[in-house]
Amino acid sequence: MNTNPDQGTPAASNVRGAEYPRIHADLRVTFRLEAPGAQSVQVQPGGDGNGLGNGPFAMQRDSAGVWTVTTPPAVPGFHYYWLLVDGVAVNDPSSQTYFGYGRPTSGVEVPEEGGVEILEPSVDFYEPQDVPHGEVRIHWYRAGTTGEWRSAYVYTPPGYDTAAATRYPVLYLQHGAGEDETGWTKQGRANFILDNLIAAGEAVPMIVVMECGYAMPASVPFGPGFLQQASQSFGSLLIQDLIPAVDAAYRTIADREHRAIAGLSMGGFQALHAGLTHLDIFAWIGAFSGARLEASELDTAYDGVFSDPAIFNRQVRLLWLSAGTTEERFYQGIQSLHAALEQKKIAHEIYVSEGTSHEWQTWRRSLHAFAPRLFWR
């Protein structure tokens, strides 16, 4: 398949020194595995709508037992993937692992520069620039609701340590199903996105708290009721343990006007649940590829929070919904919700990520568009 003379360059997501996966100028990706004892090796992209294709790609074996395949041009951004060695799903030893699908999973970072025309927003908004950098802190706290020591990832903005008299607003930011508290920084680059926005004066300096969204027994099966149970158990942890721990440990402005919650996919569902049922605690609410609400449910959902638009619009500083154009279910979902909210005159904002699917590029862009809308007077 690799008929192009362009040999590509190693992906930024490779482990130190690994030559593969390689990204070509037209954003095709070549994967490679040395596996002389295997009968078949395939590449399985974790998402769909990312240009890599949906099904597994067969890799071709050479005489030395090295298997390779080159995919069609990929959509820029971060894509989970794994290898199937004789049918067994395993990680690529050449790539870093990222927690997704409930386990450490390989990922490949496809840069924006290249043949695919997705140039909005600026392609380097999630790369580390020569600007002041905040820190990401692993913060341990005792959680009474789950009876365990847990850790949250906490972004503190540049200058936090020296601006001893300054207090900051806080965004609680949740990952998706199968991921954990490392996702928003490792896959999502949330810290670099905030660094760059703050340096440009486009977002106010804020603290961002990222915790693992699972606060229920691991035995709860994925199926009907899962999202509801995930939201209720995480909501209890959030309200009773996490927010008090953060307000005790950091120089926060501990009121609803300076507290936001957002999340992606399952985390968006959790953010809507926690936010809309706790307007005494949150005034800014975002759901990235996570709004699941039928127009018919509007009057009763979330304890009837939408039933009086005047009260809602006075209380909620921001209700913000996003999706990518190529994740059909979520894209249609926010379009119909948008129409229903418009009709009911519920103030809200919609953001659409062009050409991206149910993947991290949609959520990186969502954070980049959402954070500047927070905490303005």
Added chain:
Amino acid sequence: MNTNPDQGTPAASNVRGAEYPRIHADLRVTFRLEAPGAQSVQVQPGGDGNGLGNGPFAMQRDSAGVWTVTTPPAVPGFHYYWLLVDGVAVNDPSSQTYFGYGRPTSGVEVPEEGGVEILEPSVDFYEPQDVPHGEVRIHWYRAGTTGEWRSAYVYTPPGYDTAAATRYPVLYLQHGAGEDETGWTKQGRANFILDNLIAAGEAVPMIVVMECGYAMPASVPFGPGFLQQASQSFGSLLIQDLIPAVDAAYRTIADREHRAIAGLSMGGFQALHAGLTHLDIFAWIGAFSGARLEASELDTAYDGVFSDPAIFNRQVRLLWLSAGTTEERFYQGIQSLHAALEQKKIAHEIYVSEGTSHEWQTWRRSLHAFAPRLFWR
């Protein structure tokens, strides 16, 4: 092989909800992989001298294509391992990954409680206790020597954020070959070890800085000269970039009397190199399973630092060497170095970890024994 009725308990290193690997009461470990399409599956322990054995263990297939094996009793502690699926080295999807061997690698945590008698020091010294916890911060800085943005893991002790007038001594702590800046907290539990020591009043509150020890091109081959080049390049990064960045960002006491350096294996080699050739910068030096010095080299090594014992003993507050009893080369190495240093009347301390090999349990214990020896007047 699994004839014991004891079914064991899931390892603490498993991903959320994974039932295998399981640790039995006598510390045998059962591994399991669903791989109906594989012709053979084996478990390969990453280290030796850990009770699991050196070679790969064949797993047995049942009629549903599920492969299992139970190992002999393991030495307590953290052990790297991987699976061989039809001869291809891959990670176990049931375990977390840890950066080792130059790639994300599976690991299994075997608790101290159980049938193997390794009870010194207290078995819970590296577990999170109900004591105040410090933070681990991912801190970005611009490194002139390598021309890149790099990140260090920085442990700040409990109370750091509120004790605004307090300044702290700093320990620079390095991982081994094939690992990275995440090793000392993820595999090594350095933060919990310090939390517990500080809570017990056995160590003074200190900052611990953990960076990736690679500051040279990835193309440098492992072989003769590798350690020397790794030490020189990392030494330049440390002295010219990392220490100034840490002293600028944190409330350090920025003098040699309050600055220590230590490391394990390759990191121990790097610590001896950086410390002993920069006594203007470091006064406390430790090498865990990393001392490689023949008695015949004593007079000339490290720019002749040992040539005048009186000067050395006046300048160096601590020279501290350790090894496990079952890592023969390093254990013999510190015994012979110990004898040579004794004969030359070079002040130093030796610590021996009973029954552990070239693995993290030796280094957890080494840190637990080393940290209390630092920064006393």
